[in-house]
Amino acid sequence: MSVLKNRGKKNSNKQTGFGTNASNYGGRFINKDGSANVKKIGLPFFERISWYHTMLNISGFKFITIIFVFYLLVNFAFACIYTLIGVQYLQGIKPNSFIEDFGQAFFFSTQTFTTVGYGHISPVGFLASFTASVEALFGLLTFAIATGLFYGRFSKPKAHIMFSENAVIAPFQGVKALMLRITPHKNTSLIDAEAKVNLGMTVKENGVEVNKFFNLDIEYDKINTLTLSWTIVHPITEDSPLYGFTEDDFKKNEGEIIVFIKAFDEMYSNTVAIKSSYMFSEVIYGAKFVQMFDDEDDTVTVLDLSKLNAYQKINF
Structure with missing residues (x-):
């Protein structure tokens, strides 16, 4: 990752487990499917595989x-x-x-x-x-x-949750905000859903490039039930490490937004978890998500899963 300005020090997270040495880390931290972007060597193949x-x-x-x-x-x-x-x-x-x-x-x-x-x-x-x-x-x-x-x-308990392909930057309560969307795509019943969002980027400290991770405050980090879509919103205030970022900053710099979701599945009677990430190149600046659900004859709410990734460009 390229070097970005060292912002949001007070939100710095040192417990991510990804390490700090930027020169020894390649590519993204988390793949889109939630798996770690790590290749293990040093042992025979059969000892590295479960x-x-x-x-x-x-x-x-x-x-x-x-x-x-x-x-x-x-x-x-x-x-x-x-x-x-x-x-x-x-x-x-x-x-x-x-x-x-x-x-x-x-x-x-x-x-x-x-x-x-x-x-x-x-x-x-x-x-x-x-x-x-x-x-x-x-x-x-x-x-x-x-x-x-x-x-x-x-x-095996599995979180049947889908992430939007892109995150967006849109206006929110007088400021800009980073938004991403998730939705359950099976006939599951998820309650007590929790979200945590981190930002990973490379900064210079004492002339040395290191990986830094920042906790991103979100509007709601927990909802009672996840039956429709959930737009996770990070307001970009002065305390945010993304404060002052322009569209060109997202295009020129490299960073990764890592999302962790945890919920209780009533069918499994167990907690399920899933994660994904968005590179800066996957963030659409000046866009908002299209609403996914609507009523049908005032009798039932229809959730259109095909609109999970749908967004429209806006000027602000």
């Missing part, structure tokens, strides 16, 4: 694909073992061409792995029987793990 966390956090399509590919590979491996032992030791298979023999061994493997066991093919001899028993045990353990992962993915 497979449980990975399997819980990847997309549903990737999760199902991994399960399916693993299923095929395991059965392919056991089919190779049965073929090497000899399909004549699988009673019910009449040896024919290699392709047919391997195909029959593969489907016997799937029946053993899933413990279905249709019965028209059965192992004969020690090696075939031992392999089948090992595969059956491996299948039981594998499906137990897969079941746990499925349960973990469905039961």
Whole structure:
């Protein structure tokens, strides 16, 4: 990040966990999806990866694909073992061409792995029987793990909250204000929602560039229920580190606005949290958000999620 003026000292936050050495930090602090913009090295790959966390956090399509590919590979491996032992030791298979023999061994493997066991093919001899028993045990353990992962993915508390793509600078009660918007996008019930906003930037102290973080005061840091959209407002007063910033300042300088949201989900009966960030390049100067909700025949309030990122330019 480039050097900005050292403002808002009394709001400085030294407990962010991001570190202060600006020369050793690259890019943004928090990615748009809320993950930390950090790449870890120095240990073997398998020691740096938690497979449980990975399997819980990847997309549903990737999760199902991994399960399916693993299923095929395991059965392919056991089919190779049965073929090497000899399909004549699988009673019910009449040896024919290699392709047919391997195909029959593969489907016997799937029946053993899933413990279905249709019965028209059965192992004969020690090696075939031992392999089948090992595969059956491996299948039981594998499906137990897969079941746990499925349960973990469905039961894990998750904040179904969306952030606007951009923040805006708009007039607010006689001053300028930084505004961003969030909204729940699922049929969840969130109460006691809290917001915290920090500003990260690089300043010069004693001729050395350091990362500084500032707490940004917001109009409301807590609301009772989050059912519609919530526009989080930081009035840019004289106490704000953004005080005096012009449109050119946002274009020429680099900074990052980090947003933390926490709420209580009544369905999970648990606290959920989510975070995101906005670079200065993602702040629209002289704009206001378009209202997302309206009434329908005076009977129900309609929340239009497609308008989350909608804004209109204004002059001030």
